[in-house]
Amino acid sequence: MSELTKGLEGIVATKTKVSSIVDDQLTYAGYEIDDLTENASFEEVIFLLWHFRLPNAEELQNLKGQLFDNMILNPRMYSHFEDYATDQIHPMTGLRTSLSYLAHFDPRAEEFNEDAHLNKAIRIQAKVASLVAAFARVRQGKEVVKPKKDLSYAANFLYMLFGEEPTKVQEEGFNKALILHADHELNASTFTARVAVSTLSDMYSGVTAAAGALKGPLHGGANEQVMKMLSEIGSIDNVEDYVQKKIDNKEKIMGFGHRVYKNGDPRAKYLKEMSRKITDETGQKELYEISVKIADLLKEKKGLLPNVDFYSATVYHSMNIEHDLFTPIFAVSRTSGWIAHILEQYADNRIIRPRAEYVGDVHRKYVPVSER
Ligand SMILES: CC(C)(COP(=O)(O)OP(=O)(O)OC[C@H]1O[C@@H](n2cnc3c(N)ncnc32)[C@H](O)[C@@H]1OP(=O)(O)O)[C@@H](O)C(=O)NCCC(=O)NCCS
Numbered sequence: 534m535s536e537l538t539k540g541l542e543g544i545v546a547t548k549t550k551v552s553s554i555v556d557d558q559l560t561y562a563g564y565e566i567d568d569l570t571e572n573a574s575f576e577e578v579i580f581l582l583w584h585f586r587l588p589n590a591e592e593l594q595n596l597k598g599q600l601f602d603n604m605i606l607n608p609r610m611y612s613h614f615e616d617y618a619t620d621q622i623h624p625m626t627g628l629r630t631s632l633s634y635l636a637h638f639d640p641r642a643e644e645f646n647e648d649a650h651l652n653k654a655i656r657i658q659a660k661v662a663s664l665v666a667a668f669a670r671v672r673q674g675k676e677v678v679k680p681k682k683d684l685s686y687a688a689n690f691l692y693m694l695f696g697e698e699p700t701k702v703q704e705e706g707f708n709k710a711l712i713l714h715a716d717h718e719l720n721a722s723t724f725t726a727r728v729a730v731s732t733l734s735d736m737y738s739g740v741t742a743a744a745g746a747l748k749g750p751l752h753g754g755a756n757e758q759v760m761k762m763l764s765e766i767g768s769i770d771n772v773e774d775y776v777q778k779k780i781d782n783k784e785k786i787m788g789f790g791h792r793v794y795k796n797g798d799p800r801a802k803y804l805k806e807m808s809r810k811i812t813d814e815t816g817q818k819e820l821y822e823i824s825v826k827i828a829d830l831l832k833e834k835k836g837l838l839p840n841v842d843f844y845s846a847t848v849y850h851s852m853n854i855e856h857d858l859f860t861p862i863f864a865v866s867r868t869s870g871w872i873a874h875i876l877e878q879y880a881d882n883r884i885i886r887p888r889a890e891y892v893g894d895v896h897r898k899y900v901p902v903s904e905r
Contacts, residue, residue, distance in 0.1 A: 537890045542792065546885070547727065550585050551873045552716040557796050561716055562586070570803055575686050575711040575866070576600065579658060582716055582873035583651075596655075597685075603659030604680040604689065607638040610660075611667060611677055618671035624861045625748040631664040632657070632744055636737035643735060650879060653736045654872045661740075661868045662686065665861040666693035687711055690865065694854070703852060706807055710845060713800045714863050716870030718793075722746040722753065726871040727878045731885040739875045744864050750787060753867070756859040758787035759846035763823055772826045780834055788843030789831055797838040804844035811851040820847050 538544055552561045559566045561578060562585045569578055573587075576597050580588040588596060613634060618627060636642040639656060641649045667677045670693075678696045680689045687708040691699040699707065717723070726743035730736065747753035766775050779786050791798055812821040824847055831837045842863075849859050 534888050534890070540792070546719060546724065547878075548881075549718070549874065549877060551582055551870065551877060552718050554718050554793050557794055557799060559717065559799050566713060566799065570709050570712050573712060575708050575715070575869075578712050578715050579686075579869045582869050583654060583876060599655045600659045600686055601680055601682055601684075601689070603656050604663050604693075606660060606663050606667070610634065610638060610664075614667050614671040614677070618668045620672060623748075624665065624668050624857050625744065625754070625864070627668045628661075628664055628861050628864060629741055629744045629748070631668070632661065633737060633741040635660055635664075636735065639737075642737060645733070645735075650736060650876055654876065657736065657740055658868055658872060661865050662690040663693060665858065665865055666690060668861075669694055669855065669858055670696075690862075691852075694858075706811065706848065707852070709803060709807065710848060710862075711866040713803060713841065714845075714866035716867070716873060720752065721749075722867065723871055723874050727874050728885045730875050730878050731882055733879075733882065736872065736875055740868060740871050743867075743871045747864055747867060748860060753842075753860045753863040755787040755840070755842040756846045756849070756863060757856050759843055760850055760856045760859065762787060762827075763820055763846070763850075766823055766827075769819060769823050769826060772823055773830065776827060776830045776834070786827070786831060786837070788839055788846065789828075789835075789837040791838075791840045794838070794840070798840040800841040801839045801844060804841065804848055805839070808844040808847040808851075812847055815851045817847075817851055820850070 550562060552559065554560075561569060562581050564581065564587075569581075573581075574593075577587055577593060579600075580586075580592065580596055610631070613631070614627075617630070635657065639653065641652055663680065670677055675696070678693045681692055681698070684692055684698065685704060685708065688699055688704040691703060691707055719727075722743040725746040726739040729742040730739040750758050762775075766772055776786070808824065809821050812818050824844065828839050828843070845863075846856075846859060849862065850856065854862065
């Protein structure tokens with residue numbers, strides 16, 4: 534057996550064409566995210582991740598149409614939110630349930646061939662946006678909003694969430710955020726998705742398992758915790774004490790550090806700039822200033838740099854998005870990457886089954902319960 538590597542750090546577990554991190558640059562199918570974030574739509578990125586090339590005009594139009602058509606949920610899907618969409622349940626818990634429940638309404642859920650896989654891919658990608666928006670509205674006692682034709686994926690999500698069309702600036706900002714979160718090599722949730730489907734289980738199992746992994750605060754759950762921290766800090770005068778206490782208590786500060794990037798997360802610079810602009814526009818400049826001060830202190834004291842979750846928190850907050858929806862929104866975007874990896878896993882599958890080093894007791898003998 535090979536040597537144990539805690540957290541599988543540095544272990545190469547699969548080959549992929551979906552995305553890669555080379556010299557601290559993130560690329561999707563060979564395109565740098567800087568290029569895509571500046572120029573592409575999220576729909577083009579979805580196609581790129583699933584097909585390893587950008588779509589032509591007709592393919593893009595088709596994909597947009599299919600995504601819109603599939604955003605509408607089965608009526609029973611809408612009504613199930615009435616049962617559990619409340620403030621007592623974290624929306625990621627709700628999303629995990631709903632992703633699984635989607636399979637109940639897919640007549641091709643158990644079909645196993647390329648066409649069925651792509652059909653499921655589009656259904657899931659389209660519906661995940663509707664699931665998150667519907668949960669958020671129902672728990673506020675509001676009517677569910679159905680998608681609107683001819684809106685982009687980014688705009689439709691915001692429309693279904695808020696009940697009104699976003700401005701161009703909001704749509705563009707959200708489109709960029711979706712692109713930046715779409716995929717990230719073999720992160721924990723993507724690996725989870727690949728493990729689940731490597732048993733040849735269905736795509737719904739893969740994305741449901743992945744959503745469960747994303748929920749944790751060490752992964753996608755970090756963005757919500759960042760906002761919690763900023764609220765706790767409250768004012769720029771409190772930053773230094775807060776950070777020092779965390780360092781002294783050896784507590785982690787959410788939104789910092791990364792398993793792979795040690796020179797900074799390439800996605801953070803976009804989100805930082807978006808955060809600067811949007812907090813300024815919405816009269817919440819101090820939130821940005823607090824964030825920058827935390828980042829400066831952590832760099833100076835611990836050599837730690839912000840990751841994708843740090844500035845995305847203030848961006849979403851300034852868009853009036855409820856804090857516990859930050860991680861579900863991450864999931865809406867990352868679903869595209871999960872699906873890409875699931876398709877890739879199916880195309881060249883071998884069950885993922887590593888070994889464990891046993892460190893428990895040995896040579897024990899059964900003792901009847903009456904003698905214990
Ligand atoms: C992302 C993360 C899980 C990576 O974990 P990892 O690769 O296992 O790295 P480690 O947790 O072993 O961190 C290495 C060192 O940096 C420190 N460190 C890492 N991230 C830290 C953080 N956010 N705050 C304070 N210290 C941190 C660790 O305490 C450790 O220090 P030590 O060697 O003195 O024990 C980790 O950085 C983290 O928990 N970050 C906060 C959660 C977060 O923002 N997640 C989103 C990731 S996109």
